[in-house]
Amino acid sequence: MHPRTENRKPEAKALRWLAPSFPAGAMIFLAGFFVYVWLRIEPALEYQAFGPYVLLRRSFFDPFLKRPGGLADYLGAFLAQLNLLNWLGALVFTALGALSFLTVCFCLERLSGQPRQTASLLPLFLLLLVRNRYGSPALAISAGFVLATTASVGYLGLCPRRHWACVIVSGLGTILLFYVAGVWSSAMFAVLAALFAIVRWKSWTSALCPVAAAVAGPVAAIWFWGIQPTALWNPWGENVEWGLTAALFLIVPLVASGLAFGGQNHGKAKPWEDKIMGGQNHASPEPPGKSDSVEKSKPFAQKIPWLQKAGFRRACALGLILAGCLFVWMRFNQQRKLLAEIDYYSNEHDYSHAVSAGKELTEISPAAEVRLHRALYHLGRLGDDLFEIPNWPGEAPLRGLDSGLEALRVQSRTLLELGLVNDAEHLGHEALEMDGVRPDILRTLARVNVLKNRPRAARIFLNVLGQIPFHQAEAKAALAALDSDARLSTDTSLALIRSRMPTTDLPHAGLPEEALLQHLLTANPHNKMAFEYLMTDYLLTLNLGKAVDSLWRLDSLGYAGIPRNYEEALLLYERLKGVKISLKGRQVRPETIERFQQFTEALKEKLYETPQGRLALQKDFGDTYWFYFYTARSRMASGSTKGGKT
Amino acid sequence: MKSPCQFPSVALLAILCLSWLSTTDRSFGGAPFGSHGSTPPRLSPDYAGVTLPPNIAPLNFRIEEPGIRYRVEIHSTAGDPIDITGRSASIEIPPGAWRELLMANRGQALYVDVSVEGAQSGWRQFATITNQVAREKIDSWLAYRLLKPLFNTYRHLGIYQRNLESFEQRPILQNDKFNYGCLNCHTPLNRRPDTFCFNVRAVSGANHNPMMLVISNRVIRVNRTMGYLAWHPSGRLLTFSINKLSLFYHTRGNTRDVFDAHSNLGIYRVDSNTVVFPPPIASPDRNETWPAWSADGRYLYFSSAFALPEDEFRHVRYDLMRVSYDIDKDKWGQPELLVSSEQTGLSACQPKLSPDGRWLLFTMCKYGNFPIYRSSSDLYVLDLRTKKYRRLSINSNQDDSWHTWSGNSRWVVFSSKRMDGLFARPFISYVDAQGQFHKPFVLPQEDPAFYDSYLNTFNFPELMDGPVTVSQEQLANAILRPKNVLTPSGPARPPSAKPYAGREGAVDQGQMRE
Secondary structure (H helix, E strand, O other): OOHHHHHHHHHHHHHHHHOOOOOHHHHHHHHHHHHHHHHHHOHHHHHHHHOOOOOOOHHHHHHHHOOOOHHHHHHHHHHHHHHHOHHHHHHHHHHHHHHHHHHHHHHHHHHHOOOOHHHHOHHHHHHHHHHHOOOOOHHHHHHHHHHHHHHHHHHHHHOOOOHHHHHHHHHHHHHHHHHHHOHHHHHHHHHHHHHHHHHHHOOHHHHHHHHHHHHHHHHHHHHHHOOOHHHHHOOOOOOOOHHHHHHHHHHHHHHHHHHHHHOOOOOOOOHHHHHHOOOOOOOOOOOOOOHHHHHHHOOHHHHOHHHHOHHHHHHHHHHHHHHHHHHHHHOOOHHHHHHHHHHHHHHOOOHHHHHHHHHHOOEOOHHHHHHHHHHHHHOOOOOOOHHHOOOOOOOOOOOOHHHOOOOHHHHHHHHHHHOOHHHHHHHHHHHHHHHOOOHHHHHHHHHHHHHOOOHHHHHHHHHHHOOOOOOHHHHHHHHHHHHHOOOOOOOHHHHHHHHHOOOOOOOEOOOOHHHHHHHHHHHOOOOHHHHHHHHHHHHHOOOHHHHHHHHHHHHHOOOOOOOHHHHHHHHHHHHHHOOOOOOOOOOOOHHHHHHHHHHHHHHHOOHHHOHHHHHHHHHHHOOOHHHHHHHHHHHHHHOOOOOEOO | OOOOOHHHHHHHHHHHHHHHHHHOEOHHHEOOOOOOOOOOOOEEOOOOOOEEOOOOOOOOEEEOOOOOEEEEEEEOOOOOOEEEEEOOOEEOOOHHHHHHHHHHOOOOEEEEEEEEEEOOOEEEEOOOEEEEEOOOOOOOEEEEEEEOOOOOOOOOOEEEEEEOOOOOEEEEEEHHHHOOOEEEEEEEOOOOOOOEEEEEEOOOOOOOOOEEEEEOOEEEEEOOOOOOEEEOOOOOEEEEEEEEEEEEEOOOOOOEEEEEEEEEEEEEEOOOOEEEOOHHHOOOOEEEEEEEEOOOOOEEEEEEEEOOOHHHHHHOOOEEEEEEEEOOOOEEOOOEEEEOHHHHOOEEEEEEEOOOOOEEEEEEEOOOOOHHHOOOOEEEEEEOOOOEEEEOOOOOOOOEEEEEEOOOOOEEEEEEOOOOOOOOEEEEEEEOOOOOEOOOEEOOOOOOOHHHHOOOEEEEEEEEOOOOOOOHHHHHHHHHOOOOEEOOEOOOOOOOOOOOOOOOOEEOHHHOOO
16 A cells, blocks of 8 residues: 555544534533523523623724734624523524534544543533623633634644644644634643644644743733733633633643543553554554563553443443533522522513512622512512512612612613603613613613603614614614604603603702602602602611601502501501501501511510521511511621621 | 627617616716705705815715715815715715815815705705815814713723824723723823823822823823813923812703812922912912913913802802913912903803914803803803903804814814713814804714714813824823822912812712713
8 A cells, every 4th residue: 555545544534523423422411501501591691681792883893803812702792692592592502512522522532542522521511610600701701712622623633744834833823812812712722732742743842832822922912012911811801700711721731631641552652643643653563572561551540451441431421421410500600590580580571570589589789679679669569578578788779879880770770760860860871881881771871861852862872772783673663763753752651750750950969869759759749659669768777767757648649558568667666666656547457467466576585686586587577577677777786788688 | 609699688788778878867877967956955964064174084974865876076166076976875985085175175165965866756956065175274183082971980981082184093091001090181282292191090009190291202100189280381380270079960950060169270390390389379268270371371261269068059150260470480460350250140161272362262151160061051252352252153052162272273172962962072163363163063983873873972172283102001001100200299289278178979070071
């Protein structure tokens, strides 16, 4: 046979990746991967709660071109738009996972000489762990990872035969990848290329080229372009689990190094050398008499025959995969999912689901609390079931900047509904600055501007909304409506807000809840939402006297009875002050009185003073104002304001 | 050898061409020619009836008339006309042809003919738009701060420079270069791009809110907090304000407001690195702010009001004052009242002197000293020969403020919210020798629809006669890792002033936005 023909056989074998045999196990795993993302993670929740959102215009894209890794981030952000639908978002992530599996599989096979399917699944577990934490830029990270592995496949599979050319390609590839996908991807590619150089030519100096390029890129970026080192190491922001991301990019080089240098073919010509060299392995056959020493130098695993059995190894692989699955399942961040659900369902006006999610929270965020109050108001249960959800002890329901930036977006909507259009505009713009362009903020600000008789400004927000994928139709319809009526007079929700808007000015710094809500009620005494929020403010800030004093408004607002939480506050006030409040024909329900008597009996035992006692009280009275009152008071006295179940 | 089916194909093509030509006017690719309509076309932005600098970038616009084809001819007495025909209503003018046409017609009229072909109605020609090309150029670069119309918090903001002769925009400094601090009040010396100053806020170092000084492209960090800045034309000193400002909000009308509890003017002697508070501009019972020097450096103009408690904010009205100064003798005169708030019933702010020393452009609003937050803000001009002022006809019913003069005193650029009531955009107006301000036009952009979806507001425009060449990295390094640091000697506040004690809601001047 002609030597050239001889050489082609292993080469063709090495290029199997072009038509990979996708093992059934991997197919099953990826199917599970898809189902997990689709049904457990639910990408649509992430889309609503965290974005990111892409604008289809050049000026949005340009900044991504101006920094290393920008293109991968843009790709990730672009793909994240498909999270709008759960199944589509899951499909995209699974496709990235499948690509990751295939490319890693190929790389490991090229470097170790054997298929390494189980090891190739490791990055997928890490991707899922990254995705488990809602709000992390999992798609951008995945895109960067897949770009690195794909580039590695290209390099390992199509590397020029000439040594020097290969070295140059690896250096240039590293630099290019640094620009496209950032420092982590380029470093990963560089390590794999270096390993390949060592394996193929046994040349450590050749390995230096990609490594040097991987170092030179970031140094140049810092030195010449003034890029902050932190922005290079972590281009994804604060919402990233650093260890996981680092592990994702390190796992393939580590496994590859292990397989390349500590593999099973220790002490003899390795199959991968044969494969990579295309049959040109010039290692001479072992001389007679050397076999004993070779046997001694075999790794421990090779000395035990049953360890080499395929069945055992398959069982081990299966066990590892199941353990990985279990680990991913256990590490799922249920609390963050609940917060995302509250955001999602509130945005969809599915308030009962939002409240259901809220009830499961063990610790509440200011934003979730604002959403849940609004959801309860829309369900007509704010005065009855306020304490069925966790509340931040002692905090007012309207939250300004001093309560953190997270709540600005939703607070803006609440203020708008209340009729505080200027304050809604204020917080809406704060949210726009801090959260960036998002459909809900743009909608709110467009409505604010319609209410402030600035239809042209409203159009600007709607035009931007129309540049977000999947929102063009909505924006177009809104713009058409504005064209026909700049006030959107037929929009009932806007008409309701107009009826609630203040008629006089109240200059204010910050967000003085009580003064603003009283101001709204002065302008429109029938503003039921303002009344309920005012009562919520009094109840949550333990202002019993004012809450009781405001009950006279129940008549003018058309309440049939007294909402349960107000009854509870009334009874507590009467007990604490030793007075009897006249309700002008209204009566506290007997069951509330009976429950209060039970509570006072428990109080006599001073149960609320100990954690165990509080738990017992919570079981029976956790949904009452009384329980909130005593736990919030003791927490405020001890200086703890952590938002737990109260 | 010819194909037998070639003849019918050619014949069919000929018939189609003939039928097309018979249904359209052959002059100008089918658009009518000669008969002009009586109504002008609706253009966005409104670039009709304006006076243009001969060196301005193309005024790209969108024709807001329904149609399937659009044709625009731009012509004047000299040079080749520009002809644009297409299916898009967005008209993007070729920059080269535009530049040649404007330069060939300085001081001449510039005509814009617009025709629109309706789906059913054929071509319709609108009334010719007549613009004027001025003889005088405008300074070629405009610096401004870009930020969202935000309130308290900020993430992304920066100072940028725009080449007015093209569409090129470059950052001078973005806050992501120095850990997302704040930056404001960029002030060039006599429109020079190599010598300017600006303030930064919330940065590390001995002073968290220093002033950055760039002198002949050498960057110096001055560890002193300053507010509004004004260069003496000699470049030897800077006047600055120190203000105790607080933001507050309204439930009706304009959302935001600012109250200045206490302010004074100080002098930073660049040549000796000292700070002084001369009594004429740092009076204990008055609040002085918004300094501006006359072109000859003999007068300092400023706003001044009696200090009132915060709940009387609606009664705070600033007078426009000036005080003479001899820089060689370091001798101040007595403050002189130019525009009395008592007489106008309005508050006068932001004086800006024309370089020829003839005009003083300023804003007046109902109260307070932050006109961009007040829709009542209008531009006024004071004739320094006659000391008479008048309201300008170029004002809108929205906020008009933040103005700057060109070096030849023939152009002003100002920020106006007239387009939508929310976002400030830069407008350019021609000022003729008689002091008449001509219809302003918005800064042209390459994309005619640019302003329809742009969420940033243009703040503090300043004309410059060239681009700033000191790099972002140099500026950021001077902020974060300064090599040249000056800590001025002198008092922190006027000896007679009340302490600038912090109080609830108080912010420093750097936090004032837009």
